[in-house]
Amino acid sequence: MDSDRIKGAAKQAKGSIKEAVGKVTGDAKTQAEGKADKAVGKVQSAVGGAKDKIREATK
Numbered sequence: 001m002d003s004d005r006i007k008g009a010a011k012q013a014k015g016s017i018k019e020a021v022g023k024v025t026g027d028a029k030t031q032a033e034g035k036a037d038k039a040v041g042k043v044q045s046a047v048g049g050a051k052d053k054i055r056e057a058t059k
Contacts, residue, residue, distance in 0.1 A: 002052050008045025012038050 015037030022031025
């Protein structure tokens with residue numbers, strides 16, 4: 001498994017928590033940062049998945 005997939009999943013989790021904290025506290029900035037972290041994590045995870053598929057295809 002590519003490290004980007006792991007890091008991406010971690011960023012998604014962090015973003016979800018941050019977004020939830022923002023909702024609970026009413027802090028729109030924290031909520032928006034959480035959404036952004038989740039989006040970055042999804043992209044990074046997708047890149048890692050693509051790297052894994054390329055590696056498997058070249059074996």
